[in-house]
Amino acid sequence: GAGVSQSPRYKVAKRGQDVALRCDPISGHVSLFWYQQALGQGPEFLTYFQNEAQLDKSGLPSDRFFAERPEGSVSTLKIQRTQQEDSAVYLCASSLESRGGTEAFFGQGTRLTVV
């Protein structure tokens, strides 16, 4: 595709509901990152994949958050038993290589509102 695509663009969930957020990176991009951006804040790192391997998940705020990228392309961020503090914009970014300092391209994000 032309860029990183995220779906849905908006999601309203009732507290306690499970949600799944999808990221389609640019074709051929090795690295994929998930970020969480709360209102008025900068994006904060959640987790990182190199192909299908999840190399860093140190930013996941609790065990309710789970991410996967089973075939090294599309990634899904799942949040179980959503809480109000999970309300944020979730950003996905991909880059061509794991080394070499290539540019990270961002998706438009999924705005999650937990009510």
Next chain:
Amino acid sequence: AQRVTQPEKLLSVFKGAPVELKCNYSYSGSPELFWYVQYSRQRLQLLLRHISRESIKGFTADLNKGETSFHLKKPFAQEEDSAMYYCALRRQAGTALIFGKGTTLSVSS
């Protein structure tokens, strides 16, 4: 721990005025520094990075290791520069970006 500080939440200037968006960082090593921009209703995109030492849309940023700063500058602001600007740090290629909280630049005529 690595941290990026953008002290100004909002910067308002008139068209044609000089602009400086401040960014300070804390990191003991030699990081890569970036400026990202987000225009209204658009996605976050890279504006420039310190290793490229280039000027993009008239913006420049110089890494000052002594002051641990990477301020973004433009001599003459344009209305189309109005956007949210984020300074970001990366320890090395292949690691996550660490963002500041962002500065909203508003340029009026």
